[in-house]
Amino acid sequence: MNVLKIAAFSDGAAGGNPAGVVLVDAFPGDADMQRIAAEVGFSETVFAVPADRGWRVRYFSPEAEVPFCGHATIALGAALALSQGDGAFALSLNAADITVEGRRSEGNAVWAALQSPPTRSMPATPQLISDVLALFGYAVDDLDLALPPARIHAGADHLVLALKTRAGLASMAYDLEAGRALMKREGLVTVLLLHAQTKQLFHARNAFAYGGVYEDPATGAATAALAGYLRDIGWPHGGVIDVVQGEDMGMRSCLRAEIPARPGSSIRVSGAARLMAA
Known part of the structure; x- marks a missing residue:
């Protein structure tokens, strides 16, 4: 399984919070996603599958599934921009629907923005x-x-x-x-x-x-x-x-x-x- 590794909220060519990003046609089993997140070892790995009007998304830390992760969402927006082209993408989480936008720039850099769930x-x-x-x-x-x-x-x-x-x-x-x-x-x-x-x-x-x-x-x-x-x-x-x-x-x-x-x-x-x- 291909796991992209993307540092979100980076400071130029350094810093940022690494996240794993897995784009697949169907979710692996929960135990498999938890195992993959633990093997990747970043604070979060995000799994995304195509849905009717966007992407269905789940987030796993090395020890547990979490309802929402901002830096992994930014990493996902970057991955989608790189694979699908620049744009805004609808995301369906376990308990909310949000969007993420991704825009490519020079080299391997991408700018991304998320719209959070209600506060x-x-x-x-x-x-x-x-x-x-x-x-x-x-x-x-x-x-x-x-x-x-x-x-x-x-x-x-x-x-x-x-x-x-x-x-x-x-x-x-x-x-x-x-x-x-x-x-x-x-x-x-x-x-x-x-x-x-x-x-x-x-x-x-x-x-x-x-x-x-x-x-x-x-x-x-x-x-x-x-x-x-x-x-x-x-x-x-x-x-x-x-x-x-x-x-x-x-x-x-x-x-x-x-x-x-x-x-x-x-x-x-x-x-x-x-x-x-x-």
């Missing part, structure tokens, strides 16, 4: 905040409470925790097994840690213990959820935010989110993608 957010409970602070070794005084801790959603559930300083973000550390247990118990696909450099520029790190991955270098689903959350709390985002992720891993990734005014509406997340060596 929502709600304040995190005091107990969840306490548990997550303990997991990462942070204190309440480390938090930037202009961005209150919250459960955020755009196809999958995440927790957002904003930190006052970039140094605090750089110091992120946690126990993978403890993180996995907490995230599975709370139904969180990731925990998004971030620092606001400006009102429209954020530095982020993303713990993905749910999927058996310590840290994700670029997380489009969490970026979409973050953008929806900023809209919900009335943050002065000016209609667009940029997120730099993966710097502390040596895999700098660049994500852009465009934020329409209507509450709950889809977020457009875009970035560059590059084809990696097989």
